[in-house]
Amino acid sequence: MDFPVLSYLIFxxxxxxxxxxxxxxxxxxxxxxxxxxxxxxxMVLSFWLTYDYFFNFSQTADxxxxxxxxxxxxxxxxxxxxxxxxISVPMLFLTGLLSFISIVASFNIAVRVKEYFIxxxxxxxxxxxxxxxxxxxxxxxxxxxxxxxxxFLIGIWGGPQKEYAAIKFFxxxxxxxxFMLVAILVLYFTSNPHTLxxxxxxxxxxxxxxxxxxxxxxxxxxxxxxxxxxVWPFHTWLPDAHVQAPTAVSVILAGVxxxxxxxxxxxxxxxxxxxxxxxxxxxxxILGLIGIIYGALVSxxxxxxxxxxxxxxxxxxxxxxxxxxxxxxxxxxxxxxxxMISHGLITGALFLLVGVLYDRAHTREIAAFGGLGAKxxxxxxxxxxxxxxxxxxxxxxxxxxxxxVFIGAFASGIPHFQLITALAVLGVVLTxxxxxxxxxxxxxxxxxxxxxxxxxxxxxxxxIIVSPLALxxxxxxxxxxxxxxxxxxxxxxxxxxxxR
Amino acid sequence: MLVSTIVAVGGIVLAxxxxxxxxxxxxxxxxxxxxxxxxxLNKYYFDEIYDKVIIKPILAFTRMMWWSDANIxxxxxxxxxxxxxxxxxxxxxxxxxxxxxxVNGAGTVCMAASWLFKYVQNGSVQFYTLVIITSAVGVxxxxxxxxxxxxxxxxxxxxxxxxxxxxxxxxxxxxVETGPEG
Numbered sequence: 001m002d003f004p005v006l007s008y009l010i011f012x013x014x015x016x017x018x019x020x021x022x023x024x025x026x027x028x029x030x031x032x033x034x035x036x037x038x039x040x041x042x043m044v045l046s047f048w049l050t051y052d053y054f055f056n057f058s059q060t061a062d063x064x065x066x067x068x069x070x071x072x073x074x075x076x077x078x079x080x081x082x083x084x085x086x087i088s089v090p091m092l093f094l095t096g097l098l099s100f101i102s103i104v105a106s107f108n109i110a111v112r113v114k115e116y117f118i119x120x121x122x123x124x125x126x127x128x129x130x131x132x133x134x135x136x137x138x139x140x141x142x143x144x145x146x147x148x149x150x151x152f153l154i155g156i157w158g159g160p161q162k163e164y165a166a167i168k169f170f171x172x173x174x175x176x177x178x179f180m181l182v183a184i185l186v187l188y189f190t191s192n193p194h195t196l197x198x199x200x201x202x203x204x205x206x207x208x209x210x211x212x213x214x215x216x217x218x219x220x221x222x223x224x225x226x227x228x229x230x231v232w233p234f235h236t237w238l239p240d241a242h243v244q245a246p247t248a249v250s251v252i253l254a255g256v257x258x259x260x261x262x263x264x265x266x267x268x269x270x271x272x273x274x275x276x277x278x279x280x281x282x283x284x285x286i287l288g289l290i291g292i293i294y295g296a297l298v299s300x301x302x303x304x305x306x307x308x309x310x311x312x313x314x315x316x317x318x319x320x321x322x323x324x325x326x327x328x329x330x331x332x333x334x335x336x337x338x339x340m341i342s343h344g345l346i347t348g349a350l351f352l353l354v355g356v357l358y359d360r361a362h363t364r365e366i367a368a369f370g371g372l373g374a375k376x377x378x379x380x381x382x383x384x385x386x387x388x389x390x391x392x393x394x395x396x397x398x399x400x401x402x403x404x405v406f407i408g409a410f411a412s413g414i415p416h417f418q419l420i421t422a423l424a425v426l427g428v429v430l431t432x433x434x435x436x437x438x439x440x441x442x443x444x445x446x447x448x449x450x451x452x453x454x455x456x457x458x459x460x461x462x463x464i465i466v467s468p469l470a471l472x473x474x475x476x477x478x479x480x481x482x483x484x485x486x487x488x489x490x491x492x493x494x495x496x497x498x499x500r
Numbered sequence: 501m502l503v504s505t506i507v508a509v510g511g512i513v514l515a516x517x518x519x520x521x522x523x524x525x526x527x528x529x530x531x532x533x534x535x536x537x538x539x540x541l542n543k544y545y546f547d548e549i550y551d552k553v554i555i556k557p558i559l560a561f562t563r564m565m566w567w568s569d570a571n572i573x574x575x576x577x578x579x580x581x582x583x584x585x586x587x588x589x590x591x592x593x594x595x596x597x598x599x600x601x602x603v604n605g606a607g608t609v610c611m612a613a614s615w616l617f618k619y620v621q622n623g624s625v626q627f628y629t630l631v632i633i634t635s636a637v638g639v640x641x642x643x644x645x646x647x648x649x650x651x652x653x654x655x656x657x658x659x660x661x662x663x664x665x666x667x668x669x670x671x672x673x674x675x676v677e678t679g680p681e682g
Contacts, residue, residue: 171581236574294565301559301566433558 004067005049006082009092010128012042013099017121025114032107035117039100039124046096050486053089058486061085061493069135069197076188078137078196086490087266087337090483091131091259094344097472098255099124101465102248105352108359109157109246116157119149120248127256131263136184136196139268140177143260147173150249150257158244165237165244172227172237180224180264183217187272198268205272206500218276221269222284228261231321232291235314242310247355250306254313255348259340262320266336270327271497277327278498285325285409285420291318293423296430300437305357305364308438309350312390315427316343322424323405326417327498332408333491334484338401341483342476346389346398349469353383356462360455366438371447372455379458380443382466387435389473392428397476402428619664 016038023031049065057064062085069079084092102120109116126146133139147170155166187201188194190208195201209217227234238258242250270277295315302308319339326332356379358364373380389396392403410421458466476483517523530537539545620631634656642649 168577168581172577233573236569236577294569297562297565298569299562301562 004065005045006065006067006084006128006132009042009045009049009096010082010125010132012045013038013121013124013128017118017125020114020118020121023114028110028113031114031117035103035121036100038121039096039103042124042128043096043100046092049084050089050093053084053086054482054486058086059489061489063134063199066134072135073137076137076196077194079135080138081135081197082132082138083134083199084132086487087263087494088131089486090337090341091256091263092128094259094341095124095127095131095256097468098251098344098348099127101348101352101468102251104461104465105251105355106246106248107461109248112156116153119152123149123153123252127252127260130260134198136188136198136201139198140181140184143180144174144177146257146260147177150253153249154241154245157246157249160244161240162244165240168237169241172234176224176227176234179220183220183224186213186217186220198272202271202497206274209273211275214273214276215279218269218273218280221264221273222280225261225264225269226287228264229258229317229321230261230314231287232294232314232318235291235295238314239307239310242313242351243304243306247351247358250310250351250355251348254309254351255344258313258317259344262317262324262336262340265324266333266494270324271494274327274498274500281325281327281414282416282420285322285414285417288318288321288323288325289420289424291315291321292427293318293430296427296434300430300434302434303366305366305438305442306351306354307364308366308434309347309354312350312431312434313343313347315431316347316390318427319402319405319424322409322420325420326409326412326414328414328495329408329412330488330491330495331404332412333495334487335401335404335406335408337487337491338397338404338476338480338483342389342397342401342473345469345473345476346386346396349382349386349466349473350390352462352466352469353379353386353458356458361452366441369442369448369452370445371443372452373443374447375452375455376457378463382458382470383443384439385470386473387439389477391432391435395474395477397473397480400477400480619667 016035019038020031020034023034025031053064063083064085066083067080069081072078072080099120103117106116106120123146126142126149129142130139130146133142151166151170154169155162158165184196187205187209188196190213191201191204192208206214223234227237230238242253245253292315295311295313295318299308299311299315302311316339320336320343323329323332323336323339354364361368385396389398392398406421406425409417409424518526518529542548638649638652638656641652
């Protein structure tokens with residue numbers, strides 16, 4: 001590959017961030033459109049990458065668009081090494097799309113505009129890097145790089161408790177990263193010759209690690225990734241961070257950052273430590289089950305719309321964990337990937353829509369609204385659409401992914417999985433319960449004309465950024481085959497790696 | 501099937517007689533079968549039972565879960581944060597008073613020792629001679645009788661201390677250069 005597309009994907013936002021430094025800070029329009037441009041280009045590149053990968057390379061499980069390994073820190077044998085396969089391409093697609101959408105959604109940010117967009121572009125660099133890196137050191141660097149802009153984005157532009165939420169998010173994730181670093185060092189020092197190359201380690205790690213060390217590394221990686229997902233009981237940073245963060249940051253947080261946890265598991269711990277994966281399959285599925293039910297129940301009790309969506313993320317990521325537990329099933333792992341993408345689209349859109357309403361009404365209390373359907377028909381239509389998608393209505397991406405997860409987990413042949421899956425299906429009912437209840441209380445019933453008579457309908461800019469998400473949600477719902485074809489070879493290979 | 505047809509047709513005929521032909525007064529029927537009427541009017545109270553038995557308990561349960569999430573799981577997280585800060589505070593006090601106290605203590609000890617020992621360096625030849633003779637006598641006594649040395653030593657220390665204190669209590673020494681006026 002003579003055109004280093006992955007490096008462009010990673011570094012165009014960074015170039016944009018540096019470029020923004022030179023713009024006058026009171027030219028808001030210029031800053032906004034410049035940052036939109038610098039996230040538009042990676043988005044187009046990620047679309048092209050997906051297209052090209054789908055038609056040319058998706059038949060095999062190999063990595064493509066490889067760059068490097070170029071020696072970076074030779075003392076550590078750390079290299080600049082990038083490459084993508086069938087599970088990173090959809091993530092890059094999602095990152096490209098959601099980053100651009102979030103930047104356009106941030107056009108209404110009015111304080112410290114320049115800083116905001118610089119941090120946002122830095123964040124995009126970090127996210128792209130995590131999904132491309134094939135070297136542990138590089139992976140770890142991008143993983144940490146992404147935390148810093150996130151901390152400031154929540155801490156400066158967030159809601160009333162922004163400082164608390166930002167520091168909680170930062171410290172919690174950093175706490176997890178330390179465990180990941182220890183596990184990486186264990187892999188580095190036990191491999192001979194010492195290497196940080198993930199592809200090499202995937203091939204060799206099961207050979208040179210003892211059973212005990214495998215379990216040790218697995219648990220340490222798991223803590224890092226589980227905090228990011230977040231898996232119950234590591235989830236409490238999420239409602240705070242999501243609720244306090246500005247709208248666009250919530251979108252990125254739910255749409256991309258949570259997926260890094262599950263991506264890390266699929267990319268690193270699962271294929272690298274197959275013995276430990278088999279050992280911990282049932283506990284992982286049980287954690288997933290608890291997440292599904294618990295998240296749904298806590299969602300139901302929420303009075304704040306944004307908090308409801310935040311807790312629904314805990315519930316939806318539980319499906320990913322359940323399917324990750326079913327390591328032996330291609331369907332389950334495909335379902336996991338579908339759920340990651342579909343949750344990114346749906347929850348991203350729900351956060352955008354919550355932001356749209358909050359900008360106008362300055363409250364998110366569900367009880368404060370009622371009968372909005374009469375006043376805001378388009379907004380209500382979109383909100384109902386995404387609520388339905390979230391509760392897994394057939395014809396939307398949520399249904400496809402949940403169905404795959406259940407089928408895959410049920411038929412995986414691992415002991416107790418049938419019972420766990422059967423219990424997890426209850427989550428669908430609970431999800432329908434809280435979503436429909438929210439729709440009923442907010443959009444149906446009596447409309448308070450004096451209080452909300454002045455509310456305006458969703459505007460064109462907001463409509464434009466939400467509609468691609470709606471289209472993709474429905475497209476995947478009706479026609480999931482291209483996406484599953486894209487990932488099939490890679491996932492089949494992953495499942496074989498896990499069966500070693 | 502026959503029964504259901506008869507019931508359905510009977511119902512249609514009854515409705516025709518009651519509401520269209522008005523042969524039988526609906527109000528009178530209502531009065532006559534009051535309890536049954538109320539039960540039917542409220543759909544066997546099915547919604548109310550459903551609300552009491554299923555919806556309310558589930559919602560109460562979800563609120564309980566939320567409470568435990570915010571107070572127990574998140575409480576634990578916040579406790580870890582609080583504990584770390586408190587621990588850091590305690591460590592800061594330890595650092596301030598024990599570790600840094602030792603550093604400052606060393607300085608204080610040096611200052612105190614120098615304050616004490618400056619009186620030895622008084623430049624008086626008689627005093628130096630006294631110290632030498634006293635020490636020499638001490639060495640001899642120690643050679644002859646080690647037990648006796650202890651009494652000798654205590655005696656010397658007591659005399660030296662008494663002299664030292666007397667010197668300290670004496671009114672301010674006259675400055676040699678400027679005289680008593682200072």
